[in-house]
Structures are given as structure tokens and as C-alpha cells.
Amino acid sequence: MCRLASHVLGQQSFAPLFPNPAMPLDLRQSRHLTLSRSPDVLLLPSRLAPLAQPLPSSLRTEDGEPLDTLLVNPGSLVRGRGGGGGGGTFAVLDIHPLPEEPSVAAGDPEELLPHQVASRTKVQIIKI
Secondary structure, eight states: OHHHHHHHHHHTBOSOSSOOTTSOOOGGGGGGGBOSSOOSEEEOOOSSOOEEEEOOTTOBOTTSOBOOOEEEEOOOSBOSSTTOSOBOEEEEEEEOOOOOOHHHHHSOTTSOOOOOTGGGEEEEEEEO
8 A cells, every 4th residue: 555655646646547437537627636745644545454554764755855644544434335245444533733842933934844744643443
């Protein structure tokens, strides 16, 4: 799953390469599907096993900085056809606030500060 997430972050776009013809996708609006920065939390639901983990530090941004992205695959809420086949899973994320520090409060408001969301987040994958 981490490899799949690295591909999404590497292509910097949520636009599918081969969109389903039945999916109403206006490619003139594709600029809204781009990632200009790496997200703090990346939710990628799939049929693979549910998981929540930080991306490996070996993955880097364009600037060479390690990614600080939390990958969450909540799984599928409903499995099977027609509501049968048992329940699925969902994720609950609790992101704890950043401690207020004097250096942050007095700093430049335009400056990007590291905020380690992955280390401040508690993720529960709950089976229904």
C-alpha cells in the first residue's frame, strides 16, 4: 500500500490515467486534482487490508526532505453485494493539537513549519 501511495504522491495528481467512461470527469477541471504539496494525511480506501502508518522516511519531496505523510486505508464500509457478506471497516482519526510555542507565534506567518501530523494522530480502524 505504501508503494501505491508513493505513486500517487509522485505523479502529484488524483486524476486517473484511464478514467472509467461511465465516470463523469471533466478533464478541463483537472487542475483541481493536482497536489502542489505533500498532504499531511493521505486517505486511500481500497480492498487491500486496512492500515494506518506513516510513509517510510526513504520517500522524499522534490526538495529532498523526507515526507511527513500519514497513510490511511480505511478499507470498505460495506462488503458484498446487496448489503450481504458481513460488515466492513472505517477509520476514526484523532489529531492532537500542536503545542503553542513562542517561536511559532512570533515567526513569519507565511513560513511553512514542520508540524508532524503523523506523530500527533491516533487512528482507529473499526470493524462493523
